[in-house]
């Protein structure tokens with residue numbers, strides 16, 4: 001730790017201690033000012049210890065903030081990874097369901113891939129866009145479900161499919177801006 005890192009209080013306390021020490025050193029052994037000098041030395045020493053203590057607390061607090069931010073970053077990465085795994089599991093579960101109960105899951109199978117399994121709303125038209133997450137995992141969808149999916153992703157993107165009608169991706173983007181994430185979980189936000 002270089003001196004440039006010290007707090008202003010610590011700088012002042014160090015300077016005061018040096019001056020008091022120099023003054024004490026200059027005194028003769030039996031000088032009448034000895035008791036006064038002793039008092040002064042004790043005083044600056046207390047100030048120095050106080051400044052050191054405050055400086056250390058500030059330093060620890062900065063260090064804890066940095067550790068907390070790193071922890072948050074790591075947790076977010078884990079969440080991204082877990083979300084990706086869960087989405088793959090959901091698709092797997094859907095495929096299994098279609099294999100085992102082809103009729104009961106017909107309604108879900110009829111909807112576009114961007115429709116969340118818990119979102120009971122029907123498609124709003126043909127599949128016209130692709131929605132991608134930050135890891136380029138994505139799903140094609142109708143404008144209605146693509147907007148709901150996009151609103152639920154952090155930094156998701158939407159692109160038109162080659163045969164999409166003019167402005168499809170822009171409409172999805174604008175619609176997503178007016179939706180909350182996981183819209184289908186809200187009361188009245190889905191068909192449940």
Ligand SMILES: [Zn+2]
Pocket residue numbers: 111112113114115122123124141142143144145146
């Ligand atoms: Zn759809």
